[in-house]
Amino acid sequence: MTRIVVLGGGFAGLEAIRVLERQYRRRADIELLLVSDRNYLLFTPLLPQVASSLVEPRHIVQPIRDIRGARRFRFRRDTVCDIDLAGRRVILAEGTIDYDRLVIAVGGVTPTFGIPGVEEYALNYKRLDDAVLLRDHLIDLAEHADHEPDRERRRRMLTVCVVGGGYTGIELVAELEDFFSSCVVPRYRGIEPGDYRLMVIEAGDEILRGVHPTLAERAQRRLNREGIEIRVRTRVTRVLPGAVEVSGGTQLPVGLTIWAAGVKGHPTLSGLPVTRDRLGRIVVSNTLQIPGHPEVYGAGDAITIEGNPGASIPIIPAALAHARLAAENIIADLAGHPPAVIDFAPRGMLVSLGERDAVVEVMGLKFSGYLAWLFWNALHLYKLVGFRKQIQVALDSGRARASARSREPAPSRRGPRLRSRLESPGIARCRLPGRLSGACGRRRFRSRGCPRPGPRPGGRRELALREPEGSRRPGCL
Numbered sequence: 001m002t003r004i005v006v007l008g009g010g011f012a013g014l015e016a017i018r019v020l021e022r023q024y025r026r027r028a029d030i031e032l033l034l035v036s037d038r039n040y041l042l043f044t045p046l047l048p049q050v051a052s053s054l055v056e057p058r059h060i061v062q063p064i065r066d067i068r069g070a071r072r073f074r075f076r077r078d079t080v081c082d083i084d085l086a087g088r089r090v091i092l093a094e095g096t097i098d099y100d101r102l103v104i105a106v107g108g109v110t111p112t113f114g115i116p117g118v119e120e121y122a123l124n125y126k127r128l129d130d131a132v133l134l135r136d137h138l139i140d141l142a143e144h145a146d147h148e149p150d151r152e153r154r155r156r157m158l159t160v161c162v163v164g165g166g167y168t169g170i171e172l173v174a175e176l177e178d179f180f181s182s183c184v185v186p187r188y189r190g191i192e193p194g195d196y197r198l199m200v201i202e203a204g205d206e207i208l209r210g211v212h213p214t215l216a217e218r219a220q221r222r223l224n225r226e227g228i229e230i231r232v233r234t235r236v237t238r239v240l241p242g243a244v245e246v247s248g249g250t251q252l253p254v255g256l257t258i259w260a261a262g263v264k265g266h267p268t269l270s271g272l273p274v275t276r277d278r279l280g281r282i283v284v285s286n287t288l289q290i291p292g293h294p295e296v297y298g299a300g301d302a303i304t305i306e307g308n309p310g311a312s313i314p315i316i317p318a319a320l321a322h323a324r325l326a327a328e329n330i331i332a333d334l335a336g337h338p339p340a341v342i343d344f345a346p347r348g349m350l351v352s353l354g355e356r357d358a359v360v361e362v363m364g365l366k367f368s369g370y371l372a373w374l375f376w377n378a379l380h381l382y383k384l385v386g387f388r389k390q391i392q393v394a395l396d397s398g399r400a401r402a403s404a405r406s407r408e409p410a411p412s413r414r415g416p417r418l419r420s421r422l423e424s425p426g427i428a429r430c431r432l433p434g435r436l437s438g439a440c441g442r443r444r445f446r447s448r449g450c451p452r453p454g455p456r457p458g459g460r461r462e463l464a465l466r467e468p469e470g471s472r473r474p475g476c477l
């Protein structure tokens with residue numbers, strides 16, 4: 001029996017197992033095992049819409065057991081703690097498994113660059129529970145600011161600082177602008193349009209690096225027009241309760257700091273005796289094998305391909321391309337054929353700029369505005385797995401947008417079933433689809449993790465939003 005193990009149930013892991021499954025469907029001598037610490041696939045492009053309450057959290061996840069259906073690969077929900085490359089074993093929180101071929105696709109985490117206060121006072125923005133937590137904090141901020149009589153304090157409470165001007169940070173801030181202007185201001189009588197302030201802090205020379213300069217400039221103009229402050233060439237040196245300190249020691253008062261500063265390699269793999277790039281990602285060859293361990297392949301955000309930065313960017317199409325090739329090379333290897341090399345270049349970039357605006361570069365074609373926004377929506381709906389999810393997300397956004405435009409929250413005859421965009425459910429009530437889910441809540445369903453010396457990789461689960469001296473606590477859960 002040959003056992004092929006895939007680690008990580010994200011875009012890369014699921015794609016790898018899909019290709020392997022298709023090939024080995026009828027082979028009883030090959031065992032396929034997928035291991036992941038979450039039992040669902042998270043559709044990350046729609047995370048900003050979860051944070052801004054436009055889309056329900058459970059509508060952007062797909063349970064792996066549903067995807068698996070009647071297929072023959074096995075799924076094990078467990079946490080990878082280490083890999084014994086020499087012994088060909090994966091050490092999990094709940095046991096150990098041997099492998100003959102291995103695909104590492106555990107994704108990445110957001111780097112903090114060792115900046116003090118990030119773990120304690122900034123919200124992470126990577127996982128589903130991060131987005132739900134963020135949504136709760138935003139609603140709490142509005143609730144507290146609504147009855148704050150002092151305008152200066154109110155404005156400080158409603159100052160949201162997004163650190164990181166990549167597409168995740170920019171899409172988020174654009175979505176937050178919509179949230180404040182079309183949801184918060186019309187509904188909270190104590191909050192006026194000038195009371196909230198959104199800013200993006202980017203250490204590099206420009207926002208949206210990797211996007212065509214014309215489109216990046218267009219995006220920047222649009223955000224400036226909306227009143228969003230963009231500070232480039234600015235480094236955050238410390239995050240404090242109620243402030244961020246930037247290069248030169250200046251402290252900017254903020255109500256909430258959101259950390260969206262890129263991707264680095266997964267800390268679980270930091271002990272592996274392999275080469276890593278400066279971001280801690282595992283370096284693989286252009287056949288996606290780990291040098292010295294041809295039976296181990298890497299895919300997705302966890303890796304970088306030696307000498308091929310263009311094919312190593314942390315986006316979904318790259319993760320899918322890596323995974324397909326890793327699986328095909330395993331198939332070739334087991335059949336005694338030589339491996340193929342990666343041939344991937346991103347074919348475009350799509351960035352949503354909130355309601356009715358986006359910038360799109362696809363196959364050399366560049367466009368922006370309403371048409372681009374329609375394209376962004378259509379493509380992301382299409383990419384969601386399953387017709388039911390597509391309908392649910394379309395209905396969520398349609399309903400939220402319609403109610404935002406109507407300005408008044410219409411009393412619903414259907415009572416609590418129709419939830420307002422401003423209802424803060426609390427993270428413990430964040431439920432995943434159907435009966436098969438349950439990886440999101442902090443208090444419920446927590447799986448046994450590996451003992452770790454430091455904070456959890458990928459962010460924190462508790463945020464110490466401590467009360468700044470002399471001010472009221474902005475967001476409490």
Ligand SMILES: Cc1cc2nc3c(=O)[nH]c(=O)nc-3n(C[C@H](O)[C@H](O)[C@H](O)COP(=O)(O)OP(=O)(O)OC[C@H]3O[C@@H](n4cnc5c(N)ncnc54)[C@H](O)[C@@H]3O)c2cc1C
Pocket residue numbers: 007008009010011012013035036037038040044045046047048078079080081105106107108125126127168266268299300301302314315316317319
């Ligand atoms: C907010 C946000 C928005 C984004 N928007 C876009 C977009 O619009 N377009 C785009 O192309 N890309 C986007 N991305 C990037 C995209 O999500 C990633 O490039 C992609 O998810 C990488 O796939 P992956 O399979 O390598 O990692 P992931 O999708 O992160 O999957 C990793 C899997 O490994 C599991 N795992 C992690 N650690 C362990 C462990 N120790 N044990 C077991 N399992 C583990 C995780 O639970 C997860 O299931 C976005 C990312 C974020 C955070």
